[in-house]
Amino acid sequence: MTDQLTALDRATARRFVDEHIAPFADAWDRAGAVPEEALTRIGEAGLWAPFLPPRLGGSGTDMVTLGAIHEEVGRGCSSVRSLLTVHTMLAWALRRWGSEAQRDRWGPELAAGRVLGAFCLSEPGAGSDTSGITTTARLDGGAWVVDGVKKWITGGQRADLFLVFARGPAATVALLVPRATPGVTVTPIDDMLGTRASMLAEVSFDGVRLGPDALLGPSGFASGMVLTGTLDLGRYSVAAGSVGIIQACLDACADYTSRRRVGGTPLGELPLIQAKVSDMVTDVRAARLLLAEAGRLKDAGDEATLMATWVAKYFASTAAARHASEAVQIHGANGCGTGYPVARYYRDAKVMEIIEGSNEIQRTTIAGEAYRRQVP
Amino acid sequence: MTTHATATTAETITGFITGRFPRAEIDPAKDIFSLGYINSLFAMELVMFIEKTFELTIPNEELSIDNFRTVEAMTALVDRLRPAVTTG
Numbered sequence: 001m002t003d004q005l006t007a008l009d010r011a012t013a014r015r016f017v018d019e020h021i022a023p024f025a026d027a028w029d030r031a032g033a034v035p036e037e038a039l040t041r042i043g044e045a046g047l048w049a050p051f052l053p054p055r056l057g058g059s060g061t062d063m064v065t066l067g068a069i070h071e072e073v074g075r076g077c078s079s080v081r082s083l084l085t086v087h088t089m090l091a092w093a094l095r096r097w098g099s100e101a102q103r104d105r106w107g108p109e110l111a112a113g114r115v116l117g118a119f120c121l122s123e124p125g126a127g128s129d130t131s132g133i134t135t136t137a138r139l140d141g142g143a144w145v146v147d148g149v150k151k152w153i154t155g156g157q158r159a160d161l162f163l164v165f166a167r168g169p170a171a172t173v174a175l176l177v178p179r180a181t182p183g184v185t186v187t188p189i190d191d192m193l194g195t196r197a198s199m200l201a202e203v204s205f206d207g208v209r210l211g212p213d214a215l216l217g218p219s220g221f222a223s224g225m226v227l228t229g230t231l232d233l234g235r236y237s238v239a240a241g242s243v244g245i246i247q248a249c250l251d252a253c254a255d256y257t258s259r260r261r262v263g264g265t266p267l268g269e270l271p272l273i274q275a276k277v278s279d280m281v282t283d284v285r286a287a288r289l290l291l292a293e294a295g296r297l298k299d300a301g302d303e304a305t306l307m308a309t310w311v312a313k314y315f316a317s318t319a320a321a322r323h324a325s326e327a328v329q330i331h332g333a334n335g336c337g338t339g340y341p342v343a344r345y346y347r348d349a350k351v352m353e354i355i356e357g358s359n360e361i362q363r364t365t366i367a368g369e370a371y372r373r374q375v376p
Numbered sequence: 377m378t379t380h381a382t383a384t385t386a387e388t389i390t391g392f393i394t395g396r397f398p399r400a401e402i403d404p405a406k407d408i409f410s411l412g413y414i415n416s417l418f419a420m421e422l423v424m425f426i427e428k429t430f431e432l433t434i435p436n437e438e439l440s441i442d443n444f445r446t447v448e449a450m451t452a453l454v455d456r457l458r459p460a461v462t463t464g
């Protein structure tokens with residue numbers, strides 16, 4: 001009765017990750033790419049954009065479940081989770097802000113993963129300060145013309161469709177730019193510290209001409225909301241991925257410390273080691289609950305989800321970085337080598353503290369909530 | 377739409393804004409952007425609040441600054457978008 005797609009949940013995602021992602025993550029990390037075959041499999045499993053409605057090829061997955069799926073993927077491979085994150089951001093923005101025609105054009109392609117999406121906001125000269133972007137989008141006889149350079153674009157080497165944020169006539173606008181458009185140039189960025197297989201690129205736009213239907217969402221004051229909403233989904237996915245990293249650290253450490261002995265005693269029996277592992281157990285539960293709360297609020301359409309997501313991402317990413325560092329410590333020299341996955345978790349976790357709003361931006365925004373009642 | 381329903385809409389929206397910024401003095405004609413602390417986070421929260429509370433979706437073409445400038449404008453927007461309610 002139930003088809004495979006509607007049955008998508010944490011358990012199916014976990015099985016998929018254990019079979020098709022986790023065993024290969026270290027090799028992909030070293031190769032600096034996720035192979036095509038794996039990307040295809042993710043599509044076959046219906047994981048690219050399951051939250052899209054069935055009419056657009058999705059399975060109408062709720063946000064709590066989506067968080068659980070991204071957590072499971074993040075447990076296996078942060079590079080794949082990063083690709084999923086930016087694809088999710090584009091697909092979500094399309095569902096939320098796209099016209100009927102845009103949804104029909106791109107929805108089924110995105111749901112199936114035949115078209116992969118990327119998110120283009122950061123530039124060589126502007127990251128945290130999004131108002132500092134210099135890429136422009138001007139109207140020329142009904143057509144949009146885009147000029148500028150976007151940097152650190154996750155999946156940029158592979159993506160087919162870019163969601164580009166640019167300075168428009170009145171405010172920041174969001175445009176859908178197919179990679180094949182003349183004037184789009186993709187330059188790979190290799191050898192990153194973490195999420196090394198997420199195929200980053202610098203993407204430049206040189207007099208790129210697009211039809212009026214390239215504009216996603218409103219062009220006036222509310223266009224800033226497209227960015228706010230899209231980043232919210234990205235943050236949610238990175239929070240989920242960070243929960244996955246903590247879980248992966250815990251699994252690796254519980255396994256290693258049960259087997260590794262010092263002076264005849266398993267590491268796991270040493271109080272100092274137990275202290276570290278117990279903090280992993282506690283933080284992974286706390287982070288998962290914060291994520292689920294943000295997800296429930298999203299499913300209810302409750303505006304409180306925005307702050308709940310900031311809090312979940314801040315907690316989960318900082319906890320992931322802390323525990324990944326301890327996971328390497330617990331593994332000793334083995335933690336620094338290639339025989340265990342914890343070195344990868346450590347490098348990937350650091351990235352979580354920078355993307356989708358760095359730690360400092362998280363704290364500034366969360367503090368803003370604390371002082372809101374005192375304004376003005 | 378009855379006057380009562382309209383008044384309730386305005387009160388509900390005012391309540392949301394003052395719930396967030398208790399020190400703000402909001403009357404229905406006050407330009408909330410002139411308060412100086414409406415950022416994109418609050419703008420998005422406001423839109424989500426209106427959509428959830430009044431069970432409607434604000435189409436892109438209605439997401440203009442003038443529709444959100446005052447409680448009056450937001451109330452008019454809600455009245456326009458809400459499916460006609462038949463009151464007894």
Ligand SMILES: Cc1cc2nc3c(=O)[nH]c(=O)nc-3n(C[C@H](O)[C@H](O)[C@H](O)COP(=O)(O)OP(=O)(O)OC[C@H]3O[C@@H](n4cnc5c(N)ncnc54)[C@H](O)[C@@H]3O)c2cc1C
Nearest residue numbers: 119120121122126127128129152153154354355356358360
């Ligand atoms: C692996 C990876 C993948 C990425 N993928 C994408 C992508 O797909 N699309 C995309 O658009 N971007 C992407 N980025 C870019 C990312 O979004 C930015 O790196 C991030 O927003 C931070 O900007 P920045 O690097 O320019 O740092 P800056 O903004 O220059 O900040 C430098 C440091 O100063 C701190 N800082 C900045 N402002 C303040 C402040 N007001 N108060 C206190 N401290 C402050 C920051 O927290 C940071 O520690 C990616 C980055 C990485 C590393």
